Amino acid sequence: MSEHSNELTAWDRDHFFHPSTHMGMHARGETPTRIIARGEGVYITDTNGRTSLDAFAGLYCVNVGYGRQKISDAIAAQAKNLAYYHAYVGHGTEASITLSNMIIDRAPKGMSRVYFGLSGSDANETNIKLIWYYNNILGRPEKKKIISRWRGYHGSGVMTGSLTGLELFHNLFDLPRAPILHTEAPYYFRRLDRSMSEEQFSQYCADKLEEMILAEGPDTIAAFIGEPILGTGGIVPPPDGYWQKIQAVLEKYDILLVADEVVTGFGRLGSMFGSDHYGIKPDLITIAKGLTSAYAPLSGSIVSHKMWQVLVEGSDKMGAIGHGWTYSAHPICAAAGVANLELVDELGLVENAGSTGAYFRAELTKAVAGHRHVGDVRGDGLMAAVEFVEDKDDRRFFDPSRKIGPQVSAALLERGVIGRAMPQGDILGFAPPLCLSREEADIVVKAAAAAIESVLGK
């Protein structure tokens, strides 16, 4: 390690407050610091010269892969020409206006406007405010509760941390959980009654949702939020018929549907949006990650015609909407977004996510599903997960303190591939850049099989 790398490591331990990191262990030097220096295609390289195939695309966001000149040129040109102007009171830039047009062009039917933010979390905060504003304009001040799902991930802000259905994100934070409710996770592999078919389990989830709505009072429930496929909660595709059955319940009680497409938006499932992929008809869509492939921070709330018309009515009564971020529609981020979406089209990445994703998941299944400690291999498009169990026949899970998932992901890293130990359960997740080739998929599969064997035996 160079002297400067040693110095950076010391500064890191002493001054850098890392997100989602064990603070004490890191400060004491008990967990590694890895300083990433550059990236190219699906590979990243650290300051020690160690290169890894990033099969999680950062945090499932670097969809076009690393080192794309087209995007860095667009960012540089925008920074030089006009680094910033705000978007308040009708101001825009060529980049932000063009990008909003490109998004609505690609979005599922019925979408009208994009409100830009900087992160998935702030976009979901915007969504909650819009939902409450909407129901106030409609004269329904009681209709305010929002139903999320256990294992859903919607951010870690004050309200969005409450929406998230993972305990780690709630513990000790005193989040205002009151207007947020959590219903059953659509997690077929972990269903309690194992005699249920997928369709029956979907019906069970819809029944549980309806029970909750009736117990709370339908007039108090404003919206339901869900990721088309559960992401951070375990990379779990919806069971057969799930979204159709859930939407029937929401329609019955006039409840808005928010599709959180922060991970699935712009191609990850082999369709431009997860909503189109699974037949979801949302009233709001959350977008972030794939919008710029993380070359610059940018998110959005896509608002449907149905909601937009009511919001317009609101401003006719109340004046300008009192909601804004300084950096909303930041021109540099918007320029990155325009170049990124053009690149997604030029390289055919949505199609590649579908075809290479199917190949990758089939090869992964062939290589590891027969292992005695692999309970489930699942996914859709370029999202995949391997779930480990202590006993396959009676689906007994490992004691979480054994940290099997983190051990396997560490063993994978030693073999030159990055996968993610998902935070709840022993689950190894994959979400590589959408430009992954079949040869690169083979490298990931081979390393995954070897890593599993090294931790759990043959």
Ligand code: PLP
């Ligand atoms: N929604 C989903 C589905 C996510 O996966 C994430 C982040 O992983 C978020 C929201 C929050 O996004 P951010 O981390 O940009 O705030």
